[in-house]
Amino acid sequence: MAGSDTKTVKLELTKIDKDPPQRDPEGPQPKPPPEREIPLSAWVMLGVTGAAGVATGVMGGLALSARGELDDALATLPGDKTAIGDAQNKTQTFAITTDVLIGVTVAAAATTVILFVVDLSGDSPGPEAEAPKASLGVAPGGLTFSGSF
Numbered sequence: 404m405a406g407s408d409t410k411t412v413k414l415e416l417t418k419i420d421k422d423p424p425q426r427d428p429e430g431p432q433p434k435p436p437p438e439r440e441i442p443l444s445a446w447v448m449l450g451v452t453g454a455a456g457v458a459t460g461v462m463g464g465l466a467l468s469a470r471g472e473l474d475d476a477l478a479t480l481p482g483d484k485t486a487i488g489d490a491q492n493k494t495q496t497f498a499i500t501t502d503v504l505i506g507v508t509v510a511a512a513a514t515t516v517i518l519f520v521v522d523l524s525g526d527s528p529g530p531e532a533e534a535p536k537a538s539l540g541v542a543p544g545g546l547t548f549s550g551s552f
Contacts, residue, residue: 445518452511459504466497 473490476483537550 442518445515448511448515448518452508452515455504455508455511459501459508462497462501462504466494466501469494469497 469490473487473494476487476490479486535551540547540549
């Protein structure tokens, strides 16, 4: 064939009289994933987190109230050295207790989230689970890397 030559190709399709294979409507169904039970320890830690949060709020309120009493004692003229010292000690004690309870609440909350999210049952994946795969190949332009997990 040269420059402007054309060629016509005619294709004739014939019908195949064979029926497609029948599929079993009750064929293999994928198994639903087993429902993971939330461990009792997660629920216990949720209660501990809630209790620590309430205690933190109560102690924070008491610390603010003690700070108000300290401000009142400092504003009184003439100042009572004993009342000011007592108010300072009370404020400091409540503030430190509140700070410690904030740390306990945060740690309990983190533990609670971990217990709810992470499966600690120790069950290994079933036999149908595939191991992660990785492959390295050579292509005309360089290397290829692929993986599945």
